[in-house]
Structure formats: structure tokens, C-alpha cells
Amino acid sequence: MSTPLPPFPKGPEPATQPVLLELTSGPEGPQLRADAARNRARLLEAATRLVEERGVANVTMEAVAAAASVGKGTVFRRFGDRTGLLMALLDHTERQFQAAFFQGPPPLGPGASPADRLHAFGCGALRQTCDRLDLYIAAEPDASRRFNSAPYRVRFTHVAMLLREAVPAADGELLAQTLMGYLEPALILHLTRQRGMTVERLESGWHDLVERSTCPVPFRA
Template sequence: MSTPLPPFPKRQEPSEEPVPLELTSRPDGPQLRADAARNRARLLEAAARLVAEHGVANVTMDAVACAASVGKGTVFRRFGDRTGLLMALLDHTEQQFQAAFLSGPPPLGPGASPVDRLHAFGCRALRLTSDQLDLHLAAESDASRRFNSAPYRVRFTHVAMLLREAVPTADIELLAQTLMGYLEAALIHHLTRQRGMTIERLEAGWYDLVTRSACPVERG
């Protein structure tokens, strides 16, 4: 059984861009030994191949162990459980996304207005999640884990920081959580696959939501 993650802080007050966090905790520390790193890469390569060939539903710890020619215990030691394995599969894309919104070119990265950055952030997040929707749905099935995961915390902190610049008098934590809810994989699945909406429509909706949230109309 995996160790419960620490509770999500009630309120975050980031004064600067957060440092990117890793998707999954690694039992042997941030710096893996060379052989451990090779084994991890081989396991993830096998898991990615299974996803491509058979779909996410058929990616089990047993299947990955067999595909990588290792014992099942090795997979459990490396990733903890199936959710940890699936989260690790999303790691590469997430790390690239984090680098882009933390230090990449504007409007996603620094240099644009906070509202323009929020617009760009949500549209990129929608595209990334849509491209790997089944994997996100499987990896994020445990809501309590999802909201306490490293990528969620990094994204949330980034959105909260931009909102604090744009609307400093707002309840930043609640507003940031509301915007983050729009980017949930389950909602994207419902809107695109069950309601037949295009990703372009979702992007337009995000643009409108951010504009209304961060640039409220003044009332006389």
C-alpha cells in the first residue's frame, strides 16, 4: 500500500515562480544510480509500448514486468503501484510543459501579461491532456492523490501566482481551483467524447473564463 501524501496546504502564497517538481517520488532519492536509471527507463519504455499497442486499460504491473523481462517486484519497487507507473509515463510531457510555462518564451512563459499567460497556459494544458486523455483518466482516477500530486501543485501554484498579479483582491485559492477544474481530464473527456465539442471550442471557453475571472467588468 502506498504511503499517503501530505495534505494539500490550505493556502499558497507564492512570491515567485515555483521550482518544477517531479511527478512521482523515487524511493532511492532524486539522483538514481546509473543501473537504477536504466531499469526505470526500460520499464517506462515497455509501458509506453503497451499503451501504444494495446491501450491504457491493458497496462498492468504484470504486463510491464513481462514486456521488460523483469520480475513484478521490480516494477512495484520502482513505481509503487499502477497509478504511480501511469503518472511516471506522463512525466516527460509534464516536465516539458513546466519548463515552457516557467521559463519559456511568452506568452506561455515570462514576459507577457498575467492574463495572456493564463490564456496560453490553459490552451496548452487542454491540448496536452486531450492528446493523452486515456492515460490521464487512468492515472488520475484517485482524486485525493491527484490533487496532492506534484504536477497538480506546480500548475496550481503557477495559476495562483498569475491570478495574484491580475486580481490581487480576489480569493486567489478558490479562483485558482475553479480555473484548474476546467482543465480536469474527466471534464475534457465528457465535453469532447460524450458531448462532441471540439478542442477549439474548449480553448475559446477557457479564454472567456479567464478574461471574465481576471478582468471583471466594472459596475457603476
């Protein structure tokens, strides 16, 4: 029944460096690796431009190859398939966000209280997800892998660490999953596009949720 997984870190944040999705690896020499990295960066820039101009639904491997002036085979070799390409785009976006919450200025980065960092984290995540909502939805893993994807686990581990500092007596892992659930792209899609809510209302809801979650002694109404 159980699939073994590496344990989630229990103690303080183990490293200040972002834990990154690394999709390119292999026994390449330094020159080849440098060429491959340049190639990859160019393809990702072209794909990002295409997403902005035409929307995720219209981004194909062929269109990315044409926009970057390379052969289609190069795009397939680099990303495997369209999902691989979308995940790499998400990785690119997530790296910037990870850098901001791991080592950027407070209150999102270190130097503010755990509660203040949580408040800032959710607002940053909401804005980031709203800005690239179609991309997050298109790259959503299926139910059995949704909570194990690298970007999810990096965010989750950060939120769980802040909650353990803010409310040591609570079940930090479950509370962190609850907070992460509020930031799920599928829910943000529903609330903004199907229910017509503003990002400001979602931010207010996040602040309320963080205050409830970091309340040291919950009591019955």
C-alpha cells in the same frame, strides 16, 4: 476535521525550477542510483509505447516487463503497483509541461503578461490532457486526494500566481480553483467524448473564462 497541509505559496513564484513528483528515492549509492535511473527510464519508455499502441486499459505490469525485457519483479519493485506505474507515466508527461510553463518561451513561459500566460497555459493543458486522456483518467486520485496530488498543486500554484498578478483584488485561490476545474480530465472526457465537442471549442471557452476571470471590475448583467 482539518488535515494540516503545507501552505500554498502566497508571494511570487519561489523558484524557476519545476516542482517534480519524485517517486524514486532511497539510500542507494551513485552507481546503483544510475542503474536504477536507467532501468526506470527504460521501463517508462516501454510503458509509454504500450499505452500508445494498446491503450491504458491494456497496460499491465507483465506487459511492461515483457516489452522492456526485464523480469516482472523489477517492474513491481520500481513502481509498487499499476497505479504507481500510471502515476510515474503522468509525472513524466507533467515534467515536460512544467518545464514549458516555468521556463519555456513566452507566452506560456515567462516574459508575457499574466493574462497572456493564462491564455497559453489553458490551451497547453487542454492539448496535453486530450493527447493522453485515458492516462489522466486512469491516474485520477480519489476525491479526498484529488486537489493535493503533486501535479495538481504545481499547476494550481502557477495559475494562482498569475491570477494574483493579473487581478490582485480578487480571491486568487478560489478563482484559480475555478480555472483548474475547467481543465479537469474527467470534464474534458465528458465534453469531448460524451458531448462531442472539439478541442477548439474548449479552447474558445478557456479564452472566454480567462477574460472573465481577469476582468478588473466585474459588474451585474
